[in-house]
Ligand code: ANZ
């Protein structure tokens with residue numbers, strides 16, 4: 001329908017829709033009334049709706065706008081559905097961009113941060129988001145970060161925080177170390193630089209203590225997208241296998257030295273096929289074995305070449321492998337054969353035991369390595385279809401030591417040349433694995449074990465703008481925590497960042513005395529990874545002003561877990577894994593009962609430009625929210641965001657969608673006014689007395705209401721909006737096709753009221769204005785209960801039935817909703833009578849309400 005045609009009759013006396021004036025007025029009024037203050041009304045069921053809080057790097061962008069619009073629609077609708085709603089917002093305010101901006105503009109990181117926060121809040125208010133700003137805090141507030149320090153000390157006391165020296169990922173661009181999770185595809189998650197390995201003393205949190213639970217509890221998270229859970233499972237990387245002890249042989253290559261060299265393998269069944277052992281270049285044993293030998297120079301060269309390669313690349317199957325023989329051997333526990341010990345770059349120091357048994361016939365990496373260096377490729381596992389199988393199937397001795405294959409057998413099949421285990425089916429978790437492991441176990445030469453890929457969380461950062469690690473190093477007492485009464489350790493704000501000064505160079509910060517012995521001591525000058533700050537902010541919102549403890553048990557018992565958590569998929573591992581860990585730690589400290597923080601997770605899709613390209617400053621294709629809010633208003637923007645695509649799908653932003661949303665909002669505005677003119681809130685609804693047109697509008701109210709409600713419950717706002725649009729269409733048709741004095745005042749009121757309330761979570765200002773001005777209501781539409789809909793009134797008198805001939809659709813007919821199978825069949829036959837002519841009907845299938853299928857030949 002064109003923009004003007006239907007309005008001509010109804011427009012008389014209807015005020016025009018002035019988004020800017022309406023939005024400004026209601027925003028002011030809501031703020032004055034404190035409408036979004038959390039009620040804390042325990043008589044109602046609670047709902048905690050939370051959007052991932054932003055890093056305040058500038059004004060909000062379209063991705064934020066989408067994220068928060070989704071959350072806001074959920075929160076508002078929950079409130080109208082009778083829930084006591086907690087819907088807070090704050091800022092993830094520490095981090096490198098602030099520090100870098102401060103260095104560049106020669107200002108303070110806190111100033112830059114607070115300016116951005118002020119701007120972001122302005123935009124949030126302009127969007128009409130229903131946040132309880134009384135609960136807002138920034139992670140850089142000392143009142144907040146003090147509790148992060150307090151939790152760090154609690155973890156230290158429990159042995160969950162520790163300091164260790166090990167090779168870490170150092171980003172030369174960001175000038176700080178990174179956690180494993182922050183090296184994404186071999187690069188720094190923030191700037192994309194390939195990190196270097198450095199041997200440094202760093203602080204860690206023992207997330208590995210929770211590896212099994214973090215894995216197991218994923219199964220409980222039914223409200224999480226499968227792909228996020230899969231990514232976490234993969235990251236945690238549980239692997240069942242065995243440790244097998246080899247004996248290091250003396251320089252003669254055969255006499256056992258009594259020293260063991262333990263390998264981790266998932267394939268103990270391949271033990272007879274070990275043709276070499278491999279140590280990583282970082283291994284101290286490797287260095288020891290080659291020391292002073294003819295192999296030492298080659299070894300040292302390999303070691304330094306490997307340092308420049310990321311661990312992801314080292315493991316890459318396509319990469320050429322490099323190795324050096326150590327000149328030494330280890331003895332295979334199962335058959336006493338000596339295996340040469342090599343050093344190679346494809347083996348990692350920090351997985352398993354950091355030593356690998358090389359089985360070329362089972363593992364492609366070992367195969368490539370054996371090929372390159374001329375090592376044995378002994379066939380010890382064979383598929384039945386392999387020609388070698390017939391020859392070797394009963395062979396127990398290791399007779400064929402090398403075969404000329406193109407690649408590793410993927411090690412499925414039956415063991416051959418494997419002593420008493422010959423003939424057993426092999427493979428991961430196979431009978432052969434079990435048999436060989438128990439053989440080793442009986443002799444104390446091996447044991448089952450479980451490995452995790454997950455590593456402890458490296459949290460120290462060598463940067464200023466973060467939460468200081470609350471520890472003091474004393475030469476006599478070692479690392480000593482800052483006493484609780486001295487918390488928080490506050491960040492100085494007079495560091496000369498512009499001149500490159502760091503905390504480690506700023507004496508007033510690091511000079512202190514030991515809390516234990518009183519001697520001069522040095523404060524730790526590392527700050528914590530900002531992901532520590534975002535690991536528990538959702539708990540603090542439950543009790544944000546508590547000065548004595550991080551949050552009361554009572555408050556988290558009331559609000560946690562978060563019912564709906566909404567944010568970007570880029571946090572699938574990082575933030576979401578850390579938060580789960582942190583919550584479990586706090587649970588074990590007795591601070592909260594439930595160990596999973598987020599019941600339902602929604603990862604919203606990306607907002608792309610009209611050509612499907614990701615928006616980015618460098619591409620110059622960013623659409624700032626203000627460019628939509630200024631001409632059209634926040635309600636149009638919110639409607640467009642929610643209508644264009646389901647929340648979890650990507651969408652391409654285009655002006656067309658905004659204009660379409662704006663046309664609808666204006667049309668709905670006129671329709672509601674049109675209905676309101678004929679409406680009477682107190683008129684009783686006499687269903688039986690309604691004329692056909694009024695009856696049909698009433699039916700539409702209930703049908704669309706039920707659909708809209710169900711779609712809201714599933715978070716499918718786009719189809720919820722479609723239902724509202726259909727109702728607006730039905731109402732518009734009613735207004736066009738009925739005389740003013742023939743309209744039902746009760747039905748008009750009901751339709752107008754329901755259109756307004758159902759769209760209120762999406763277009764709150766628009767709805768509030770109509771609620772007051774058109775419907776003459778007082779109070780806020782936000783406090784209005786969600787309407788009840790009646791399935792019996794939603795039923796149509798007729799239903800559409802599909803008529804099929806041998807499964808192909810031939811016609812659609814309308815039959816009375818209560819028609820029985822016989823009547824449907826009769827009507828179906830007559831609808832396709834010409835196609836049935838001369839045919840023999842063999843069978844008729846009737847699905848009432850849906851279809852009739854006639855089989856005729
Ligand atoms: C012998 C073998 C034979 C292996 C075979 C595989 C196939 P997942 O499943 O990921 O746990 N491995 C062990 N420690 C390693 C390290 N530090 N660096 C590189 N590779 C290492 O992988 C376990 C397998 O990865 C282990 O099982 C070992 O190779 C290798 F037909 O041992 B396997």
Ligand code: ZN
Pocket residue numbers: 474475476477478514515516517518519521
């Ligand atoms: Zn001391």
